[in-house]
Amino acid sequence: MPKVRVKICCISSIEEANMAVQYGASAIGLVGKMPSGPGVIADELIHKIAKKVPPTIATFLLTSETNSQSIIEHYKKVNTSTIQIVDALNDRQYQEIREALPSIKIVQVIHVLDENSIREAVEIAEFVDAILLDSGNPNLTTKELGGTGRTHNWDLSKKIRENIGIPIFLAGGINKDNVMQALNYVQPFGIDLCSSVRTNGQLDEKKLEAFFEAIKQLG
Secondary structure, three states: OOOOEEEEOOOOOHHHHHHHHHHOOOEEEEEOOOOOOOOEOOHHHHHHHHHHOOOOOEEEEEEOOOOHHHHHHHHHOOOOOEEEEOOOOHHHOHHHHHHHOOOOEEEEEEEOOOHHHHHHHHHHOOOOOEEEEEOOEOOOOOOEOOOOOOOOOHHHHHHHHHHOOOOEEEOOOOOOOOHHHHHHHHOOOEEEEOHHHEEOOEEOHHHHHHHHHHHHHHO
16 A cells, blocks of 8 residues: 555644644645634634645645635635635536636545435546545534544445545544554545544644554555
8 A cells, every 4th residue: 555645634833733744744734714623723823834834745724615716715815735625615616716726736525424425526526636535514503524533434435435536535533543444444545633633622742653653554
């Protein structure tokens, strides 16, 4: 299996970003305004952190906006390298984002709920650069768009990976104890972490170190 990319999400400071990169993160996630979930920080801070991250490290803006113009406006406040759309995009307006921001990568989150998630991922894969499979539920009264700390049905995630030709990131309840199982079974391009490497909401250096130790056996 090729070396897996690790994205550390819910980064809340330059110090946390530096720590994540030091231990081996290929990407960091910076959470904009959300209806629920952890890690939300101001756009000004997202911009400040993104400017300080080495150019070889991807910076993801997590946006809950659902129309292309609002996403473009959100992006222009922060200037990350990647946009992670955590909710369904109205009318599949990806081309409008592409035309406005041609050099920016687009990652769409699919909340893995049932067999319909497979169809949704296959349809959207033609428009985006990567799919991120998470355990949220956008159908709740207060939308749950990530950061749940729960695993989902990896059988569905595996089917999605087998049926699309672009990279997938696997998120939702991944930790040092189950990461090898996740990697071996789903075989994602990357793993996305938030709560499992935190203590009281803060990035925990010991947990971060233990996680990267757990994946070293990949070689």
